[in-house]
Amino acid sequence: MEPRSATLSLSEMPVLLRGEAAPIHRWIDQWSNSRALCLVLMTIIGTALFGAAVGSWRDALQAGYTALKFPLLILLTTLGTALLNGMLAPLLGLNIRFSQSLLAVLLSFTIFAMIVGSFSPLMFFLIWNTPPMQSAQTATAYRSVLLVQVAIIAFAGIAANVRLLQLLEHLSGKRSVAFKILFAWLAANLFLGSQLCWIMRPFIGSPGLPVQFLRPDAFRGNFYEAVFYSITTLLSQKN
Amino acid sequence: MNELPSAPETPHLSQSIAVPLGSNPAEQRPIGTVVAAAEAILREPRRVMYHLHNSSPARLIWAMLLIAAFCGLLYGLVAGTFSGKEQLWAAPVKIVVGLLISGLICLPSLYIFSCLSGSPARLTEVLGFLAALLALSAVLLIGFAPVAWIFSASTESLTAMGALHLGFWIIATSFGLRFLYAAFATLNPKSVVGIRVWALIFVLVQLQMMTAIRPILGRSESFLPTQKKFFVAHWLDCLGNSVRGDARSTARD
Numbered sequence: 400m401e402p403r404s405a406t407l408s409l410s411e412m413p414v415l416l417r418g419e420a421a422p423i424h425r426w427i428d429q430w431s432n433s434r435a436l437c438l439v440l441m442t443i444i445g446t447a448l449f450g451a452a453v454g455s456w457r458d459a460l461q462a463g464y465t466a467l468k469f470p471l472l473i474l475l476t477t478l479g480t481a482l483l484n485g486m487l488a489p490l491l492g493l494n495i496r497f498s499q500s501l502l503a504v505l506l507s508f509t510i511f512a513m514i515v516g517s518f519s520p521l522m523f524f525l526i527w528n529t530p531p532m533q534s535a536q537t538a539t540a541y542r543s544v545l546l547v548q549v550a551i552i553a554f555a556g557i558a559a560n561v562r563l564l565q566l567l568e569h570l571s572g573k574r575s576v577a578f579k580i581l582f583a584w585l586a587a588n589l590f591l592g593s594q595l596c597w598i599m600r601p602f603i604g605s606p607g608l609p610v611q612f613l614r615p616d617a618f619r620g621n622f623y624e625a626v627f628y629s630i631t632t633l634l635s636q637k638n
Numbered sequence: 639m640n641e642l643p644s645a646p647e648t649p650h651l652s653q654s655i656a657v658p659l660g661s662n663p664a665e666q667r668p669i670g671t672v673v674a675a676a677e678a679i680l681r682e683p684r685r686v687m688y689h690l691h692n693s694s695p696a697r698l699i700w701a702m703l704l705i706a707a708f709c710g711l712l713y714g715l716v717a718g719t720f721s722g723k724e725q726l727w728a729a730p731v732k733i734v735v736g737l738l739i740s741g742l743i744c745l746p747s748l749y750i751f752s753c754l755s756g757s758p759a760r761l762t763e764v765l766g767f768l769a770a771l772l773a774l775s776a777v778l779l780i781g782f783a784p785v786a787w788i789f790s791a792s793t794e795s796l797t798a799m800g801a802l803h804l805g806f807w808i809i810a811t812s813f814g815l816r817f818l819y820a821a822f823a824t825l826n827p828k829s830v831v832g833i834r835v836w837a838l839i840f841v842l843v844q845l846q847m848m849t850a851i852r853p854i855l856g857r858s859e860s861f862l863p864t865q866k867k868f869f870v871a872h873w874l875d876c877l878g879n880s881v882r883g884d885a886r887s888t889a890r891d
Contacts, residue, residue: 413753413758416754417753417756417757517747519746520742521839527850529866558754
């Protein structure tokens with residue numbers, strides 16, 4: 400049986416949210432399967448609740464799909480960049496093991512998930528008050544759901560990264576090193592995360608398109624191509 | 639002349655941060671009944687904070703939820719007198735359900751904001767603060783009820799009555815939020831920004847809830863609205879209808 404200190408129970412989640420450096424440092428130092436599993440479970444629950452709320456405007460089926468895809472997006476991003484993040488940390492001045500860097504990133508994603516999860520009742524309430532798909536104000540409703548979703552995700556992302564920065568500062572003892580590593584990890588996570596978002600779309604579900612788990616062209620093109628194409632189209636229209 | 643023994647005075651709410659909770663023996667006196675809880679939330683808010691923080695607060699939380707529900711019912715009855723008939727029971731039910739559900743919707747985010755701001759508050763404590771906020775707001779609304787009733791009896795304009803109730807609600811909620819800020823301040827959080835952001839969310843949810851469960855003042859064929867609207871759009875529609883109505887009555891005069 401694992402010692403009590405090696406596990407992370409639900410009652411310890413507030414410690415994570417408060418960013419208490421000493422206990423979190425202990426968790427990072429000692430890898431524990433049960434702790435990692437608990438973090439993964441909390442991440443899945445929080446993001447699935449929020450995903451269900453976001454998708455529920457389009458259709459009940461879309462709510463189910465988004466509840467499945469949102470946790471998948473977060474976990475795949477964490478795993479996809481784990482190796483790179485583990486290598487970047489020592490290169491930028493923080494000599495931590497691979498498991499420690501993975502756990503640090505996972506901790507920040509768990510904070511993110513708990514924040515977005517706590518906003519899911521609010522999101523459900525907003526969707527309940529939003530004109531339904533068939534109404535004349537579909538476009539306005541779609542944009543407002545999108546805006547609120549972006550605002551909540553942005554807030555949760557900022558809060559999670561502030562906590563990650565504090566943890567990195569505690570581990571390295573230097574603010575400049577902590578900033579460098581945070582930016583490097585953020586760049587890697589955003590780069591992969593954006594492409595995974597592109598592949599896994601739709602999350603809310605465009606009103607004019609059918610409800611699907613993945614779009615038929617999910618693996619055709621990439622996020623950055625689409626952004627480039629949008630910018631060039633916009634510029635050519637102006638000319 | 640014999641003087642009645644006076645209860646030791648509790649520090650004012652503004653002293654919340656400077657004086658530790660329970661430093662005054664008066665704050666430690668138990669709150670036994672629902673009436674005592676209602677009185678304590680008005681006169682000795684720090685006593686309520688102390689009991690939410692130190693003892694097992696389940697009974698106190700239930701008492702405050704009961705106060706919020708009862709006062710909400712009474713205020714709803716007064717609001718319902720504007721239209722009468724089925725609104726006499728519909729308005730109280732809607733106000734109580736709206737008040738409690740909006741609290742429930744905002745509870746998870748309040749707890750998360752509380753943790754993010756570095757406060758050591760437990761979930762039950764946060765629930766207690768929220769229940770106290772709802773109770774204090776509802777008790778204050780009862781204070782406004784006679785005024786609201788006088789206006790209900792003499793005013794015909796739905797928009798004017800709506801604005802009046804909104805004004806009362808704003809005052810009551812701001813006192814409730816003042817209690818919440820003071821309660822969190824006693825826990826020495828690193829920052830209060832999160833709680834203030836949450837307060838904005840709570841106000842928006844309550845305003846939207848009022849629109850989602852309309853009509854509270856006017857009458858309708860259905861219990862709940864068939865058309866979904868954001869509260870600002872609803873207010874603008876009401877204002878527009880009111881201006882058109884005034885123009886018609888002026889033309890008749």
